[in-house]
Amino acid sequence: MKLIADISIIPLGVGLSLSTYVAACEQVFREAGLEPRLHPNGTNVEGDWDAVTGALKTCHEKLHSMGVPRIATNVRLGTRTDREASMEDKIASVKEKMER
Amino acid sequence: MKLIADISIIPLGVGLSLSTYVAACEQVFREAGLEPRLHPNGTNVEGDWDAVTGALKTCHEKLHSMGVPRIATNVRLGTRTDREASMEDKIASVKEKMER
Amino acid sequence: MKLIADISIIPLGVGLSLSTYVAACEQVFREAGLEPRLHPNGTNVEGDWDAVTGALKTCHEKLHSMGVPRIATNVRLGTRTDREASMEDKIASVKEKMER
């Protein structure tokens, strides 16, 4: 089952600068082959359900091993059976409507 | 790694009444031993990371098998290493502060 | 326009114990007449759109005035025009399906 996900990870108890931890998770997602696309409030990934949720687990484990005591993550998960659709398709579909 | 999660599942393409599908997922979570606690905008569960994300996958698969062509889920995921904390602990901690 | 919302507020830069801040927001919501219902991963409120978003703004302002330097909030917002539905209705509708 293919999954498109938008992942926002918030490390707690390590102060206000979170970018080191976000970068660490980007690396986890890249190493998992998920081609993460960072945006100002999260990261979009697409792949097999187990690959995505497995990489997210690895990310939590990695941050905890870096000394983050608590993590609050928000994830938007999309699956569909009506047709194949990539993240690019979703963007293209909206842009087509905007140009009309 | 213990996970406390708040799961909001939105089936698309099946009209406006979503309760049948929410109920189906509640059953999935119960059968997985996650003791789901339904609230007006989602369901709270706690358990091992793999048990929770596995049950969520089963829920998506079940809804698709029931004819739901597209699903958009929002999940809040919390893990921590500083101490054990249950969902009850989280509520009790806030209520203690409110009563002061 | 009536709004049912589920609000999860995460204060950053104030350590790991967040319950004092969650309790402060509960008070803001109560004072706004929104009858907040706390759950382990957020608070459900219902009311007029402006009343809910106004109280959420007051909550952010209050936490900042308490010394919280950064806040990350996740909100689920539901509006509908097909019929009136309360938070109780949403829960009852799911429970009815579960009992069948």
Next chain:
Amino acid sequence: MKLIADISIIPLGVGLSLSTYVAACEQVFREAGLEPRLHPNGTNVEGDWDAVTGALKTCHEKLHSMGVPRIATNVRLGTRTDREASMEDKIASVKEKMER
């Protein structure tokens, strides 16, 4: 109070193709001067708190007027008092860490 927000709007009861509605909200955000940046699972905006939440309300009203009977929106809201930070700053900060 400056707000950086990530808004994911899900219209219900209008089938599976949501791009028309997403495009309509992009227009609302642009007209409000919020410079929305569409990504595959939402739209990032930044601006004054009231401008952002006001535009989001206008978006819900517009979709309902287009015939959408029910809307489920997920929003990530960030405010901070420690320093000024734009969406560009957030991305740049993570990329700097990744390149090291």
